Amino acid sequence: MATFSPLIDRLLETLRVLPGVGPRSAQRMAFHLLERDREGGQRLAQVLSEALEKVGYCERCRNLTESRLCSICEQSRRDDHSLCVVESPADLLAIEEAGGFNGRYFVLHGHLSPIDGIGPEALGLDLLERIVSERQVSELILATNPTVEGEASAHYIAEQLRSLGVRCSRLAYGVPMGGELEYVDGGTLSRAFMGRQPFE
Amino acid sequence: MATFSPLIDRLLETLRVLPGVGPRSAQRMAFHLLERDREGGQRLAQVLSEALEKVGYCERCRNLTESRLCSICEQSRRDDHSLCVVESPADLLAIEEAGGFNGRYFVLHGHLSPIDGIGPEALGLDLLERIVSERQVSELILATNPTVEGEASAHYIAEQLRSLGVRCSRLAYGVPMGGELEYVDGGTLSRAFMGRQPFE
Numbered sequence: 594m595a596t597f598s599p600l601i602d603r604l605l606e607t608l609r610v611l612p613g614v615g616p617r618s619a620q621r622m623a624f625h626l627l628e629r630d631r632e633g634g635q636r637l638a639q640v641l642s643e644a645l646e647k648v649g650y651c652e653r654c655r656n657l658t659e660s661r662l663c664s665i666c667e668q669s670r671r672d673d674h675s676l677c678v679v680e681s682p683a684d685l686l687a688i689e690e691a692g693g694f695n696g697r698y699f700v701l702h703g704h705l706s707p708i709d710g711i712g713p714e715a716l717g718l719d720l721l722e723r724i725v726s727e728r729q730v731s732e733l734i735l736a737t738n739p740t741v742e743g744e745a746s747a748h749y750i751a752e753q754l755r756s757l758g759v760r761c762s763r764l765a766y767g768v769p770m771g772g773e774l775e776y777v778d779g780g781t782l783s784r785a786f787m788g789r790q791p792f793e
Numbered sequence: 794m795a796t797f798s799p800l801i802d803r804l805l806e807t808l809r810v811l812p813g814v815g816p817r818s819a820q821r822m823a824f825h826l827l828e829r830d831r832e833g834g835q836r837l838a839q840v841l842s843e844a845l846e847k848v849g850y851c852e853r854c855r856n857l858t859e860s861r862l863c864s865i866c867e868q869s870r871r872d873d874h875s876l877c878v879v880e881s882p883a884d885l886l887a888i889e890e891a892g893g894f895n896g897r898y899f900v901l902h903g904h905l906s907p908i909d910g911i912g913p914e915a916l917g918l919d920l921l922e923r924i925v926s927e928r929q930v931s932e933l934i935l936a937t938n939p940t941v942e943g944e945a946s947a948h949y950i951a952e953q954l955r956s957l958g959v960r961c962s963r964l965a966y967g968v969p970m971g972g973e974l975e976y977v978d979g980g981t982l983s984r985a986f987m988g989r990q991p992f993e
Contacts, residue, residue: 597882598857601844608837627845631845635846641838644804657801657828658798659798663798664797
């Protein structure tokens with residue numbers, strides 16, 4: 594595909610750093626911007642560069658923000674005693690969008706993975722420990738992913754903070770709402786059986 | 794969704810200038826770049842900005858390029874006598890990828906649309922006329938889209954260049970290869986009947 598110029602080829606290639614963008618959509622994006630929206634494209638380049646440069650972690654909860662504190666930590670009407678630990682800002686967002694939780698968050702930005710050299714420091718667990726003891730957190734909801742690594746991280750954190758006397762909980766496992774049992778995987782089904790609740 | 798900071802919200806919004814990117818994929822892209830590939834993101838911002846600034850039209854065929862002539866116009870082994878007129882660089886690319894055509898191209902960047910103020914000048918038809926007469930083009934393949942506007946543009950161009958004695962042709966209409974007749978639309982089917990060819 595040497596039909597275009599080196600610069601366009603480089604653009605097509607670079608667009609693929611975006612998740613879910615293959616050669617076809619890169620082409621569509623490049624042509625769209627070059628042919629129909631150069632101004633929007635320049636705005637994107639500028640905002641993207643600025644965000645990548647300025648956005649860092651919230652000092653308290655490690656959520657993404659370009660300020661010292663993120664917008665959640667700045668809200669005073671949140672329950673300081675309940676802290677929800679998540680692996681990523683996307684998880685935090687999903688919980689916020691679901692509604693119902695009014696406490697604070699802590700973002701690990703990953704999970705324990707000794708093989709990749711990701712230990713407790715990389716996840717900010719010393720900061721978490723400090724927050725739990727200093728801010729009188731009474732319940733820690735360990736909302737890491739229901740994967741092997743997420744489970745391991747949750748166990749590790751619960752173990753580490755045990756001495757602080759904080760109550761640790763984990764999201765319920767079970768069948769997802771609105772699904773059909775037929776399509777629920779076996780692991781989830783057996784967890785749902787184990788965790789069955791009295792009716793009414 | 795005031796969960797993030799103004800700058801991240803602006804990034805989420807700006808990513809939507811990309812075609813096919815809705816709120817969900819904008820989120821996924823922003824988190825991916827911020828969490829896992831800041832370097833790639835900065836490269837994207839830089840290449841995008843450079844491309845939007847430098848890429849213009851080839852002087853001869855109006856293909857996209859940052860040079861004076863595009864890579865096709867620079868190839869000497871192409872047949873100068875055959876010129877294929879397309880609406881967009883994406884169409885040009887599709888024809889190149891299909892293979893089989895070894896002539897030159899001319900890119901209109903659109904089609905005639907008096908309602909939107911797109912007339913012959915915007916499509917570069919004066920340049921096309923000059924090329925056809927100066928470069929001894931013998932066949933003009935009007936490969937505009939098989940739409941009302943594409944047809945109208947093809948007719949207009951054929952009419953304008955009639956006096957130059959160039960032979961004009963249009964891509965064949967018919968059923969697409971590999972499809973099933975059952976799913977071919979009526980308009981295409983009736984054109985395929987009208988254009989039926991002797992067997993063998």
